Amino acid sequence: MNAVSLIADSALSVAGLTDYLRLLLEQDQILRQVWVIGEVSSANHHRSGLFFTLQDTDSTVSIKCVAWNSQLAKLAQIPVAGEQLIILGSIRVYPQRGEYQLTVWQALPAGEGLQALRYQKLKRRLQTKGLFEVERKRSLPPHPQIIAVVTSATAAAWGDIQKTLKHRYPGLQVLFSPATVQGELAPVSITKAIKRVEQDGRAEVLILSRGGGAVEELAGFNDERVVMAVANCTIPVITGIGHQRDESLTDLVADVCVHTPTAAAEKVVPSLSELYTQHRQRVTSLQEAVSSSGEFAQKQLQEFKNRLCRLGLEKQVQQETLLLSWKRQKLLQVTRGKLQESSQHLEMLRQKLASIDPKAVLQRGYAVVRQENGAIARSASELTVGEDLLIQLGQGEVKVKVMEVEELPQKQRKSW
Incomplete structure (x- = not known):
């Protein structure tokens, strides 16, 4: 028999180990009835009872608790998120998941939890600065070509975002800036991841996301460093942190807030x-x-x-055509009459002109005598012997010289 066979014969099964731990814990005298003080970080009602998480005030250490329905009415204080409680209970092991939890028998109030007080104080301070105002929130680009994602490289959220973006908007360029999204290192890691995206300068919108989980794991997103990094980011930020029942301060300052990584991816790009x-x-x-x-x-x-x-437009057109034809005939008649009247008047004027035309007088045997200067000689007394004259006849002209001037007697001159 070899060493492997020997080890296999002595090895415990998972169920055997879990059962051993269950007996060890549940039979311990201290753990069968123990008082525990802490702050309720989350509480959820189920059909069988109230399940809640009790967290240390000054650390992220927590323990899961359950108060069954049969015991709820006996509790002095019903666990509510943000309250400090003193719990009496016993440790029980849940074999199916290999987890232990505290079964609660009694819960006493111990004041408001320190984590809740810190949360409310920071929230009021941020609200006073106006970081939650709707007016300062920017709208997302309708058709971004490059987006950035800040989340854990090993988280299911990153895979969900990639799958959704590829399905809805193929060809989109995605810049991944990895970060630790829970635990004590989360605030510094998230802040650095956001700064890397801003320094790169290519992204048009940024998705800040984490997968579902316990409310206690949201502590990093309530850290003031992360909240201010998102509030001061130079590009629009959409958050998809946790589930619908969860709300962080980072969600309140983001430009857009949805409840899951998948919802953030669906919101940031349209579906083709x-x-x-x-x-x-x-x-x-x-x-x-x-x-x-x-x-x-x-x-x-x-x-x-x-x-x-x-x-009856056709009939009207015919009537108007007849009327126009009649007017045309009448216009022609009036025009002919005017033309004939004008022709007669013109002939009368022509005859008058002909009667006073000097040429017509000359045609009857008269002549026009002109002196050398062209003036018409009207009296013999105006002429001198030897003067050249031009006599214009009905046909042609004659040039003559005055040989003798005879004046008419005074009586004849007057009668002439």
């Missing part, structure tokens, strides 16, 4: 399938609008045609 569906709906709506507009215009056109038929 939804965008395509919306596009098809818009196309359909536009087609319906155009079709409806065309039908309405066609109905209006037909209505106008019907109204024109009822008005």
Whole structure:
């Protein structure tokens, strides 16, 4: 028989080890009836009883507790998150998960928990600074091309975010800035991860996320360093921390807050399938609008045609055509009359002009005598012997020289 066989024969099964631990713990005289003081960090009612977590005031050490329904009515104080309690109970082992818990027999009030007091004090101080105001929150970009994610590299949250982003918006560039998201190192780690994203400068929006878990593990997101890093971040921040029942101070200062990593990924990018569906709906709506507009215009056109038929427009056009024809004939008649009258008047004027035309007088045997300077000679006394004259006849001109001037007697001059 070899060494492996010997070890296998002596090894305990998981159930055997768990049962051994159960007997060891549950039969211990101190652990069968022990008083424990701590702060209730979370409490949830189930059908079988009240399950809550008791946490140390000055550390992250905690223990799970249960008060069964049969014992709840006997408790002096019902456990509520944020309260300090003194618990009387006994240690019991839960074999299915290999965990131990404190079964509660009594709960006494010990004042408000220190963690709760610290939380409320910081919350009031941040609220006074206006960090929770809606006016300071920025909207997320509708179609980001580069986003950053701050979460744990080993957490299921990172896998959920990647899967959701790839399904909804393929081709998106994701910058991963890893951080420790629970425990004492979480505040410094988260703050550094956010600063790395800001220094890189490419991301248009930042997802700060962690998976589900106990409320006690949210302590890092209530740390003032983390809260201020988110509040002062130069790009929009969306948080997906814990579950719906949980709320952290980081959630309150973030630009957008959802309850899970998957919800954050869904919120930060649109779904291509939804965008395509919306596009098809818009196309359909536009087609319906155009079709409806065309039908309405066609109905209006037909209505106008019907109204024109009822008005007897064709008959009116015929009447107007006849009227225009009659007016045309009348205008032509008036024009001919005016033209004839004008022609007659023109002929009369022409005859008058002809009667006083000097050329016509010359045609009858008269002549016009002009002196050398072109003036018409009207009296013999104006002429001198030897003067050249120009005589204009009905046809042609004659140049003569005055040989002798004879003046008419005085009587004839007057009668002339």
